[in-house]
Amino acid sequence: MASSVALSQMRSVNPALQFLKVIPGVLLLAAVGYAGKLLEANLGKYAKAHHWTFPNIEYVLWAILIGLVISNTVGIPEIFRAGVATYEFWLKAGIVLLGARFLLGDVLKLGGTSLALVGIEIVGAIAFMTFLGRAFGLKPKLTSLLAVGSAVCGVSAIIATQGAIEADDEDSSFAIAAILALGALSLFTFPLIGHTLHLSDHAYGVWSGLAVDNTAEAAAAGALYSDAAGKLAILTKTTRNALIGFVVLAYAFYWASRGQAQAVGNKAKFLWQKFPKFVLGFLLISTLATAAFFSKEQIGALANLSRWAFLLTFAGVGLRTNFRALSKQGLKPFAVGAIGEVAIAAFTLGLVLAAQRIFGW
Amino acid sequence: MSQQQEVAVTPVKKRGYSIDTWAVLLAFVLAALVRAGVFKHIPW
Numbered sequence: 001m002a003s004s005v006a007l008s009q010m011r012s013v014n015p016a017l018q019f020l021k022v023i024p025g026v027l028l029l030a031a032v033g034y035a036g037k038l039l040e041a042n043l044g045k046y047a048k049a050h051h052w053t054f055p056n057i058e059y060v061l062w063a064i065l066i067g068l069v070i071s072n073t074v075g076i077p078e079i080f081r082a083g084v085a086t087y088e089f090w091l092k093a094g095i096v097l098l099g100a101r102f103l104l105g106d107v108l109k110l111g112g113t114s115l116a117l118v119g120i121e122i123v124g125a126i127a128f129m130t131f132l133g134r135a136f137g138l139k140p141k142l143t144s145l146l147a148v149g150s151a152v153c154g155v156s157a158i159i160a161t162q163g164a165i166e167a168d169d170e171d172s173s174f175a176i177a178a179i180l181a182l183g184a185l186s187l188f189t190f191p192l193i194g195h196t197l198h199l200s201d202h203a204y205g206v207w208s209g210l211a212v213d214n215t216a217e218a219a220a221a222g223a224l225y226s227d228a229a230g231k232l233a234i235l236t237k238t239t240r241n242a243l244i245g246f247v248v249l250a251y252a253f254y255w256a257s258r259g260q261a262q263a264v265g266n267k268a269k270f271l272w273q274k275f276p277k278f279v280l281g282f283l284l285i286s287t288l289a290t291a292a293f294f295s296k297e298q299i300g301a302l303a304n305l306s307r308w309a310f311l312l313t314f315a316g317v318g319l320r321t322n323f324r325a326l327s328k329q330g331l332k333p334f335a336v337g338a339i340g341e342v343a344i345a346a347f348t349l350g351l352v353l354a355a356q357r358i359f360g361w
Numbered sequence: 362m363s364q365q366q367e368v369a370v371t372p373v374k375k376r377g378y379s380i381d382t383w384a385v386l387l388a389f390v391l392a393a394l395v396r397a398g399v400f401k402h403i404p405w
Contacts, residue, residue, distance in 0.1 A: 096385055281384075281389065298396060
């Protein structure tokens with residue numbers, strides 16, 4: 001028996017097998033993303049040649065839409081699932097490579113402004129979501145998960161907090177479903193609101209980074225507006241992600257003080273474990289670009305590599321969103337999430353409009 | 362027997378880096394290849 005357990009365990013972690021397992025899904029991500037790129041390039045030309053009036057739809061939206069159609073009609077066959085789940089990996093690699101397009105001085109300047117706005121957003125979002133959770137009678141740990149998910153960085157923050165406060169898996173899946181469903185809606189509503197209010201690329205990008213919870217959706221919502229807005233959405237969202245450890249630590253202390261979670265031993269180790277390492281990668285590549293380690297052509301090549309990585313991410317955002325599965329997760333957490341997200345979006349929009357006036361974005 | 366199991370399970374526990382770390386490593390390798398001139402032009 002021991003040997004059979006050992007063999008199955010060994011097999012399940014064989015790196016070569018793991019690698020082979022993700023290939024079909026990664027190819028699907030690439031096919032969906034590339035189809036979006038081809039549609040952007042060719043549909044406009046075709047419409048123009050036939051004198052049709054057709055809006056210019058970016059590859060980002062095409063990739064997401066194709067993914068959504070596949071996911072919500074035929075579904076994702078088992079063979080593709082492991083590879084489709086790698087979209088977050090591509091997102092993080094893309095963010096690190098995107099560092100080449102930022103000079104360190106700009107990162108510090110923009111990051112400093114973002115940090116102030118992010119600080120206000122986090123405090124406001126946690127306070128409001130906690131109030132809403134109590135008003136709706138949600139379980140306290142579910143309320144904590146929703147508050148962290150909407151205040152910091154969506155799914156990653158919920159998973160990190162779940163472990164730290166020893167919340168139920170069910171609470172975690174409720175919170176994740178609510179955050180993902182609302183993230184999907186933001187892809188369509190945010191650009192619409194931005195265009196209606198004639199927000200500048202800068203203001204819109206910062207707003208998306210502040211208000212959209214999951215990093216992939218924040219990047220997509222920004223890129224749907226413009227390339228410049230996409231860059232700023234990622235920078236602002238990365239600033240938010242950098243604070244995840246502190247927020248999770250605060251919640252871990254809170255629940256430990258109530259005797260409902262284990263006390264945190266080494267705080268520095270805890271913070272390091274929760275800190276998103278891709279933020280450091282982004283800063284390092286940005287530092288190298290600032291120090292002229294890369295030529296102009298090389299920076300262009302790195303920027304294009306980052307675009308290809310994001311292409312896979314945007315395809316994954318559509319492919320992993322299944323509205324039927326999300327709707328099964330219960331109405332109350334979704335209602336709390338929806339009301340909270342609308343309030344946070346309005347609050348952060350107010351912050352951004354005020355900053356736009358002050359800083360002249 | 363239990364010792365056998367312990368030995369077998371050890372690689373699972375000790376296994377690898379987080380997805381973040383792998384993503385950073387891949388990005389650094391790509392950046393190094395671009396810097397070394399292996400990838401001269403990446404089309405978009």
